[in-house]
Amino acid sequence: MSARPPRPASSGRALTPPDPGDVPAGEPALAAAVRAVAAGGRLEATLHAIVEAAVARADAGYGALGVLSPDGRRVDRFVIVGMDDATQSRIGRPPAGAGILGLLVDRPIPLRLDDLGAHPASVGFPEGHPPMASFLGVPVRVRDEVFGNLYLTEKRSGGSFTPADEEAVLALAAVAGLAIENARRAEVAERQRAWVQAATEVSTALLSGSALEEVLQTLVHRAADLSDADGAGLLVPAEDDRSSLTIVAATGPASADLEGVRVPLEGTHVGRVHRSGRAELLDDVRSGPGPGRRAEVARELTSGARSAAVVPLGPAVGTLVCLRAADREPFDAEVLDALAAFAAQAAVALELARSQRRERQLQVQADRERIARDLHDHVVQRIYATALSLDRVARSLGEVDPYAARRVERSVDELDETITQIRSAIFELHDREDPPAALGQRLTEVVARVTEGSGVQRRVELRGDVDGLSRALSHDLLAVVRELVSNVVRHAAATRVRVTVDAGSVPGDDVTAVVADDGRGLPAVPVRSGLANLEERARRRGGTLTVAGDRGGTVVTWRAPRTGGN
Template sequence: MLYFDDTTARRVGAEPNGPGTHDLGPAWHDHLVEESDHLLPKLPLDELLAEVQSRLQAVVAARDGVHALLEAVVSIGRELDLETALRRIVEAATELADCRYGALGVIGDDGRLAQFLPVGVSEQEIARIHEWPHGRGLLGLLIAEPETLRLAEISEHAASYGFPDGHPAMHSFLGVPIRIRDEVFGNLYLTEKRDGREFDEQDEIIVKALATAAGIAIGNARLYDATRRRETWLDASAEVTQALLSGTASEEALRLIARHGRGMAGADTSIIVVPEEGGRMLRVLAVDGVDGSDGDGDGGVRDMAFSAEGTLSATVLASGEPRAVPELRRDAAPMPVLDRLPDGPALLVPLGAPPSVRAVLLLAKRRGATPFAEPAVRMLHAFASQAAVGLELADARKAAEEHGLVDDRERIARDLHDVIVQRLFAGAMSLTATARLIDRPDVAARIEHVVEDLDATIRQIRSTIFALQTSKEDRATTLRGRLVTLVESAREQLGFAPGLQLVGELDNAVPDDLAEQLVPVLQEALSNAVRHARATRVDVLVSAAGGVLLLQVADDGVGLPAERHESGLANLAQRAERLGGTFTAGPGQDGGTTVRWAVPLDQES
């Protein structure tokens, strides 16, 4: 090996002018010195070797980076699920750039962040962050100007907005846009290069290459996601529509809508809120997923009622447009039901269109979860609209069936009144006339007894006619209807249908205050018959005639027990006494027990 100094050129180990020394002469010597100045820099050999080693390491690192990039591109290219693909892109970017934190921000139609997927931040750290990113500061700068941005210190940039309370400290920064053809889909945000280093040009090149591949992968995942959403939407809509048109009750159908909506959105919880009292109040009618992932619990949320004033649900009911929020803020929306729901991203979808929005489907995720993307919002809005149409059709069909039933009942009532009652009345009149022609008193008495039975039968038939002609809605608002409903409700406990006679114009002749007293009296009398009588027949008579309101309940049971609590009967007696009337309870003419409760109709006199 040759070496050169400033004056000579010798073989290694040769002594000056000694044996083995080849004197090249002054001219050759000068030529070698001149050439050496061009061939090697004037640096110590160790430094030269260190430089060569450093460059070799850089080449090896570049090779490893390219291999890692290729592996990442292949990895994200295999993902067809959009959410999974997005998260894998962020994870690959943080690995390639060797940084601690990464995120992918998806830009919505309004130019703000529609989704924000963080990597490197635990759920506990996410829970401590006071406010989720909205697209301000450097994030907003990359949205407005989609160009690569590399910083050594975030806080020193003019567009830096600062961090919310609870946010981890971050310094170095690398932002790279992701494009799908000519559209800017979103941005990759990388921070905190490990070991306190700064992002360099090599990081920028690799992440930009990854972003290019990510755009292609996202485009493919979008197509797959759209196809899958369409299939899910069709299946859910078909099941809900089939359930509604097959006669499923509205509340059960709402629970089915809540379950499918939760599954389609990937939400942790879903509830359906309906307006009441002209929209002044809201009530939860359907719940899915409050008490865990199995979706069976309601966590005490179902049937919860609260004021609609100032709530997001009321806003959606009025506008008829879906509303997505990055987090459920209990201070901004005073809904007590929010205390039972996750406080992460939420979506409120109307069921129906203004001015006939039937309900609101509220979907909520846990804090830190991915917000609801625009395609998912559109899909859920379409699903809710289809479900609302199904509910309308089911209600229309039910109303038509009820109208048909009412028509049938009115026809039966007319036939009973015009044919049966008239014939019975004519027969009773004929028997009465016949009894006057008979000289034998015992036969005449028997005929008169038959006439009385016919009169009682006519009264019962007329009560039945009234029940046939009265709808459930009317029964709840009239005294006759309330009495009929109360007597019918005793059928299951007694094991047979009690007889009911309603005499006089009860709805017009009985004041409201007396009606409010009469209903609980009848309820108590029937309750006593159910518990103590062991009867096979119970007859109820309510009459408003001769200025007296009379209630009589007679049974053919075992009579009043010898040992009994007088609280129920005493209560009936006290009610009659306060109203200036009378109350008796004792054996009937044919056995059993007869309860009579009578008060004057004119309470002012």
């Protein structure tokens, strides 16, 4: 390298062109750096090769490359050449961007100094740091985007770094910028691919009929993993309270205690996002949206959380929350956009899955209705016609062969009991698996349906919280009332029937159904087979069935606890 007199420190690009004699010496280093980038190896190794090339080209004692975070506000990665591991360990944490390094971050232009410590922005060196005087720093950039800075210190030949050194290092910095840009683009593409794959997995699981609870857990775990969150939760609208959301799936330190916890919509970050439908980044969830209110996100989802990304899935679906601890950097806009896209696709899949389930339920209900109609229109009518024929046969045999007549009559009774069981099955087919809506109205409709066309006058009295009964107890009560009123219509020869249902109001109360008629009463030896099913329903629930009456009518009382049993 040709000799050059010392040059005063400069904060800008050199105005004097580089010495032509310096250019050939830089070609091998630049070519090596380009080859390292073209090889497509790991970014850390590529940057290390570029720094080594810069150190060799400028004859520096030390070299470093500080990569900025995507937001450009801090040094995210530091690659060092010329300093052994023991020295680095003794110094401790790499520079965070203060002093001269911070100056280059704020003003990304080339900087050459004769004495690093003499600059006004210098903050000195930590204990154990090697002495450094001459300095050369250049920005690592591609077009207008700055990815970091390349630093060289301690020119081995003595004196300051030259304009030729600056030009050569700028070229190497440009190569480093391309490497960082390509690496970041590859990372972005890989993250996008991972997000798309996760959304596809969730959608496939939902639409293939997997258990909803498992899919929601998978959704939350995948969102937390891909957003690099410390905790996450999915909150959905509460079925019985539209003023709150319920955590149905969670991951993180406190996830085991969170499922089922309700979060109010009013005065909370989650409530605001859920109602507005706009995703938000929260740098500090500990400050509530209203004066004097602590945000529920930090309180409920994970202890020690500070930042959050809150993404709505739709007013009917819910809201997804991801959190990071206080000692970590907040989420950025890129993560929020990815979460929003993921949530949007998951929301569509959830709605489609719900539509599929609803369609399947309607199909099942249609099949049940068809089976019930066929049983009533064909099977029951044929059995009824056969029973009538046998009844005529029994009457004609009464005087000729009483024994045969009794056997035929028993067959007629068995057919009658079969019709009763089939009708009960028909009514059960009409009942959906969901809790009967407006149970009081359903009970009134059942009594009206059974007595229709029979000439029996009906009266229905309802007391207590009838519509608040559980699904299973509601179905039992419907079956009991239906069967008892059917018995009155078929066997009692009654003109009036009164149905009284008292559901109580609290869990400790009993539910009673009383069916009274003015018919001919019980026979001398009652046949209890028709009541056996009702008695079994009561026993299974810890209740009782009692029958009382004479020739002036019959009163049947079915009783069961409001809670308990199956």
